[in-house]
Amino acid sequence: MAAGDSELVRQTLKGDKRAFGVLIQRHQDAVFALVSRLIRNPGDVQDVAQDAFIRAYRALPTFRGDAQFGTWLYRIVWNTCLDRREQHARVQEREVQIAPEEEDCNGIDGFADEETPLPDAAFEADDVRQGLEACLSRLPVHYRAVLTLYYFEQKSYEEIAMVLDQPMNTIKVHLFRAKSHLKKALLAERSSEEWTA
Amino acid sequence: MTCTDFRLLAERRAAGFPLKARQEKALERHLAECSTCAAVARFEHNLAAAVREFPAVTPPADFADMVLAQLPDPVAVPEPSLREYWWNLTLGVLAAGAASWALWQKAPSWIPWLTGEKERTQIADILFNAYMSMGEVSLPTMSVVFLALIGLTAWGASALVAGER
Structure with a gap:
């Protein structure tokens, strides 16, 4: 039976880099899929994914197992993407202009807000x-x-x-x-x- | 169920979260009757498909090796020091002792098994019998010793686990 993510994390922390290699192989498709949807330049996707895995490796001792390894890894991927965006901040991006976000979010539940105009x-x-x-x-x-x-x-x-x-x-x-x-x-x-x- | 509920169900179904058979049936029945919700469900379906089919870069075959080649030396797990163990143990025993003493002194009404002779549970009886058999030793003292023994056992176990690593 294949070792679970937590077991692979434990082995990595004992110094077994191959265990981390298995973790990479297990999650690389999902990480690439996520980064591809967050980073506009496809040429940067591999760099960001690589950077995220290296950061995850360094941060591994802080992984407590409270959340799934995948969820923990996605958080690192997300932060890596944000950092990359900051690096490219000078590049003008054609983003949709969004009104300032309201802090009070009560009453809004997914698509279910009655005030939402119904689809055409x-x-x-x-x-x-x-x-x-x-x-x-x-x-x-x-x-x-x-x-x-x-x-x-x-x-x-x-x-x-x-x-x-x-x-x-x-x-x-x-x-x-x-x-x-x-x-x-x-x-x-x-x-x-x-x-x- | 309202249209709002059905739209949430449609959203969850489009996202791939499984619905209960009963919910699935109710949703289908509602969508057949309500054209507005059917349009929402269709939009949800298209949106989910667009997100899933969004063109993504695929990792090269040797991606894992490329990352492994760049990794620094094995990450070191900080081992808790002996001093830290004793400090935690002392604090734990003191806190547990104080809590036991306070419980025994006050026996608050929200803990039914400490409030009356008849309501004592087995745990309370064990503690009481042990107290009786120890003669001069007060229950708070006994509780502290008891908890200290548990703490020492836990410390020994954690030291063993740390040794394994």
């Missing part, structure tokens, strides 16, 4: 997926992170809060707003297509 019939079409992909890449990084962790990594609100080091209500708000922005962006894109057609 246009959002039902299958070809909407391509448009969504394009809009996703233009979303601010926090929103992309929440969407990726929820829809791709299937992390719960609680786990996402742990990874991104933010309150759970903020995560719900980010998810809600990310969807609202995607809908708006899609609408804008469709209007522009109709205009230019």
Whole structure:
């Protein structure tokens, strides 16, 4: 039977680097998938993933096993991505402008807010997926992170809060707003297509 | 269930979280009746698919080796010092002793098994019998000695585990 992540961490801490190699192989696909969705330049993805694993190795003695190793690792990946973004801060990014975030997040629960405008019939079409992909890449990084962790990594609100080091209500708000922005962006894109057609 | 509940279920289903058969059935029934929620569910489905199918870089075959080659020397786990063990042990015993003494003196009403003769549980009886058999030694003293023994055992065990590492 394959050793669990905790056992591999224990072996690594005893000085067995190969055990960490197994951990890398086990999590590298998920880390690359996450970084690819957070970093806009595909050329940077491998660098960031590599950096994140090296940071994780250095921080391994602080891993207490309270959370799953994957969740703990994602937090390091997230921080590595943020650091990389700061390094590239001078590069102008075409991010969607977002209103200042409200601290009071009560009453917002995912997509379920009654105030949310309901989707237009246009959002039902299958070809909407391509448009969504394009809009996703233009979303601010926090929103992309929440969407990726929820829809791709299937992390719960609680786990996402742990990874991104933010309150759970903020995560719900980010998810809600990310969807609202995607809908708006899609609408804008469709209007522009109709205009230019 | 309201439309809000069904939309949350649709969101969870689109994200890949399994629903109970009962929830799945109710959701399907509702989506067949409510076109607005059906549109939300469709959007959720498309969004989840777009996130999953977002083009991602795949790691090269030798990625793990590349990382391993860059790792520093094995990470050192800081071993707790003997002094630290004794300090923690002393604090633990003092705290446990004080807590036992306070409990015995006050026997607060929210601990039913310490409040009356009839309500004493087996644990309380054991402590009481031990106290009777020890004659002159007071219960607080006995509790401290008892807890000190537990503490010493725990310390010995942790020292053994640390030795293994």
